[in-house]
């Protein structure tokens with residue numbers, strides 16, 4: 178009736194389950210652990226009353242420890258990586274080939290592996306748009322994009338938009354029209370706007386397009402259309418009027434007046450004295 182023996186029975190008798198032993202042997206074969214190390218592995222596992230899963234962890238730990246202590250060990254790149262895959266892609270014009278965990282999101286590859294911290298991680302679940310980058314000309318949420326799916330693709334981040342000291346027209350327009358405050362959402366807003374302008378050039382419709390049959394290339398976007406097409410990019414600072422004005426200007430291809438300007442010294446002085454008068458009146 179061995180089939181019905183519980184774990185405690187085995188432990189009390191100083192034995193181990195036959196299936197546990199078999200799994201352990203198989204695992205150690207795969208890991209290349211033999212001799213004394215193999216015997217100690219089973220002694221420890223038995224003494225600790227460990228199950229198969231715990232034995233697997235213990236075996237992995239031992240395998241890694243063996244690699245660390247070998248004086249002439251040759252370390253593979255990212256030896257600690259699980260599910261390692263190599264991904265080759267072009268980022269901001271430069272070819273990159275990196276070994277990553279296959280589960281790595283594009284935003285993490287950019288920020289953590291390549292140090293391109295211009296791309297921001299906000300919600301990390303596809304809600305805010307802060308992580309927007311351009312992949313093969315389309316805007317994508319890099320927090321929801323597996324880096325491994327970008328094999329052979331071209332990625333543009335906010336760092337790749339300017340040409341040397343010359344800002345991309347969208348970047349310059351954001352500054353001119355005060356399209357940001359804290360700036361956290363801005364790289365995503367700018368990448369989104371750059372791709373949006375290409376979508377308009379290609380005549381791609383949006384949910385706000387009035388007549389789908391009449392779409393043509395070089396669409397002239399209304400403010401309503403710009404707002405709809407930028408609706409995936411959230412700005413907690415509420416810089417939306419400036420963002421829309423910036424995109425409108427770049428799309429029009431001609432300079433438009435800033436809707437804001439710094440106050441003059443006279444205006445500041447007048448505002449301060451008005452404030453003082455109000456305070457005096459309230460006392």
Ligand code: FES
Pocket residue numbers: 297298299300301302303304305306307308309318319320321
């Ligand atoms: S961080 Fe990707 S959508 Fe918010």
Ligand code: FES
Pocket residue numbers: 356357358359360361362363411412413414415416
């Ligand atoms: S500028 Fe602060 S969140 Fe947009």
